Amino acid sequence: MTRGWIFVAGTVVGATAVALAFGLLGPASTDRDTLQLPAEGSAPQVAAPVETSIVATQVPAAVPASSKLTDVLTQAAPPKVKPNPQWDALVSGTVEDALKPDRSAEWDALVSGMLEYEVERRFGRQLDLVQQQRLLDALAQVRYASLGLQEEPGDAGSPAALRARLSRTLAILQADRIFREEIGIGVSEFLQGLDADAVEDVAPTRTNR
Amino acid sequence: MRPCRKDLRAARFILLGLLSVAGSASALELKPGQSPPKRLYSNGDSIMRAVDAFFPFDNLNLSWVNGYHGFWQRLAHIPNVNAHNQRISEKFGKRSRKNWIAAQNGARMEHFKDQAAEAAGKNVTYATVMLGGNDVCRSNVSDLPDEETVGDKIGFRDDFREGLDELLSHLPKGATVYVAGIPDVPRLYDIGKDKELLGIVNCPFVWDLTKLCGSVLSSRSTGADREFVRERITGMKSNGNSSDFFEGYNRIMEQITMTADALNPEKFLYFTDASFTIDFQLEHISDLDCFHPSWEGQRELSRVTWEDSNGPNFGN
Numbered sequence: 001m002t003r004g005w006i007f008v009a010g011t012v013v014g015a016t017a018v019a020l021a022f023g024l025l026g027p028a029s030t031d032r033d034t035l036q037l038p039a040e041g042s043a044p045q046v047a048a049p050v051e052t053s054i055v056a057t058q059v060p061a062a063v064p065a066s067s068k069l070t071d072v073l074t075q076a077a078p079p080k081v082k083p084n085p086q087w088d089a090l091v092s093g094t095v096e097d098a099l100k101p102d103r104s105a106e107w108d109a110l111v112s113g114m115l116e117y118e119v120e121r122r123f124g125r126q127l128d129l130v131q132q133q134r135l136l137d138a139l140a141q142v143r144y145a146s147l148g149l150q151e152e153p154g155d156a157g158s159p160a161a162l163r164a165r166l167s168r169t170l171a172i173l174q175a176d177r178i179f180r181e182e183i184g185i186g187v188s189e190f191l192q193g194l195d196a197d198a199v200e201d202v203a204p205t206r207t208n209r
Numbered sequence: 210m211r212p213c214r215k216d217l218r219a220a221r222f223i224l225l226g227l228l229s230v231a232g233s234a235s236a237l238e239l240k241p242g243q244s245p246p247k248r249l250y251s252n253g254d255s256i257m258r259a260v261d262a263f264f265p266f267d268n269l270n271l272s273w274v275n276g277y278h279g280f281w282q283r284l285a286h287i288p289n290v291n292a293h294n295q296r297i298s299e300k301f302g303k304r305s306r307k308n309w310i311a312a313q314n315g316a317r318m319e320h321f322k323d324q325a326a327e328a329a330g331k332n333v334t335y336a337t338v339m340l341g342g343n344d345v346c347r348s349n350v351s352d353l354p355d356e357e358t359v360g361d362k363i364g365f366r367d368d369f370r371e372g373l374d375e376l377l378s379h380l381p382k383g384a385t386v387y388v389a390g391i392p393d394v395p396r397l398y399d400i401g402k403d404k405e406l407l408g409i410v411n412c413p414f415v416w417d418l419t420k421l422c423g424s425v426l427s428s429r430s431t432g433a434d435r436e437f438v439r440e441r442i443t444g445m446k447s448n449g450n451s452s453d454f455f456e457g458y459n460r461i462m463e464q465i466t467m468t469a470d471a472l473n474p475e476k477f478l479y480f481t482d483a484s485f486t487i488d489f490q491l492e493h494i495s496d497l498d499c500f501h502p503s504w505e506g507q508r509e510l511s512r513v514t515w516e517d518s519n520g521p522n523f524g525n
Contacts, residue, residue, distance in 0.1 A: 107284070110284070111284070114281070139285055142285050142286075142287070143284075143285050143286045146263075146285065146286045146287055146288065147286045149288075150286070150288055156492070162405075165496070169496045169497070172263065172264065173265065173497070176264050176265055186264050186265060186266060187264050187285075188263070188264040188266070188267060188268045188269070188270065189266075189267065191270070191281045191282065191285065191287070192269055192270065194279075194281045195270075195277065195279045195280075195281060198270070198277040198279055198308065199269050199270075199272075199275045199277060199294070199308045199309070199310055200307070200308065200309050200310070201269070201309075201310055202309050202310065202311050202327045203310065203311050203312060203313045203324070203327075204311070204313065204320075204323045204324060204326075204327060205313060
């Protein structure tokens with residue numbers, strides 16, 4: 001009996017130790033920032049609208065980069081970001097709506113906010129409405145084309161399948177060109193900047209190819 | 210005071226309990242002394258940087274080693290290659306993860322040492338190496354590097370050995386190094402010759418235009434040239450016999466890796482040929498340049514190297 005208890009106790013202690021070692025037991029509550037960038041595979045948290053806060057009406061409801069955004073929210077002077085009526089749609093909608101394949105008001109609002117925030121953060125300038133719409137449409141184009149490219153073609157070698165692949169690939173290239181024209185970097189590099197911690201480039205020198 | 214028999218028995222049972230739990234944790238598919246591969250570092254060339262895999266130029270999120278698929282990639286429905294980086298997070302958790310890429314576009318084996326030097330001070334626990342593709346992709350076959358150092362001209366063997374030594378000097382005990390062989394570049398010709406870039410022009414036209422990998426892909430290169438390049442990579446003739454003249458770049462890397470493994474019992478080194486034997490298909494070639502792996506190719510490369518029984522086998 002005593003042996004049995006000791007074994008059970010050892011098992012419990014062991015399970016706890018292993019769980020702690022591998023991060024299975026997290027703190028009861030986290031100190032995540034309200035607008036923290038989501039971890040891979042999860043949706044970002046969207047802040048509840050704060051009616052009385054000037055910051056809440058001027059910062060996109062869901063934008064990336066936790067610590068930077070925390071800085072933005074807590075600094076004395078609000079950032080110079082133009083109010084965007086679409087943010088209201090985002091706040092009232094859900095992030096899952098934005099992730100659905102069909103383009104939606106939620107998707108537009110989320111991506112508009114991200115574009116506006118990231119371009120200002122990265123390049124210190126604001127997009128005009130035409131530029132913003134162009135970039136937004138380009139990303140929507142990427143989204144549709146990419147979805148199509150990832151579909152299993154019925155007959156990959158058929159003329160129809162080849163035509164579809166061609167048009168989708170061209171759409172991706174066109175979207176990338178628009179990004180380079182408007183902000184000087186391609187879509188891939190732009191999106192990489194939103195996930196700064198995802199990969200750190202330490203290549204001794206950089207070349208194009 | 211000596212512990213009594215009862216105390217020793219109790220301690221033994223506690224230890225057994227601990228071991229039974231530890232043994233059942235899936236995260237522990239590691240060899241004794243091997244560290245979890247949470248601090249990832251890649252050495253390589255444009256394949257590692259997933260050049261032209263989806264968008265033009267670098268696509269680090271689609272790299273077979275360093276790739277990731279975060280919220281913004283999901284939002285834009287950008288493909289997911291399920292890279293080693295992602296598999297590590299899935300298997301070992303996201304806490305304390307690091308993901309460095311030292312690969313450079315156009316890098317050859319002679320650049321390995323410089324890339325490896327950047328690992329200093331990072332406490333890297335898992336380093337991958339895939340270099341040599343640009344060593345066999347020269348203007349013509351006569352430009353391929355010698356295996357051995359001749360005079361001032363450093364050979365492939367010494368370039369790799371120096372790079373690996375440099376890398377190992379910066380890795381802590383328990384670290385894993387995974388070296389992948391040079392891909393079967395001549396096979397790229399075999400499957401790509403019938404491919405059309407964007408459905409407009411065929412790949413041989415693009416290869417001539419871009420002058421990428423002339424030793425294998427140029428219209429001037431012959432079947433014999435391609436066989437020669439394959440022989441240089443594998444050390445085998447097309448009839449399956451050993452080459453009379455060449456040990457083969459991949460065999461050299463394998464041999465040095467295994468020797469280094471034996472000399473460094475507290476580190477874990479592996480070599481795989483899966484990057485050579487991978488069954489590349491038409492869709493695995495970039496639609497943008499007819500040369501680099503597409504995102505589908507990157508995904509396949511990640512899968513075969515991760516699952517290869519000669520690799521670290523961190524678990525599926």
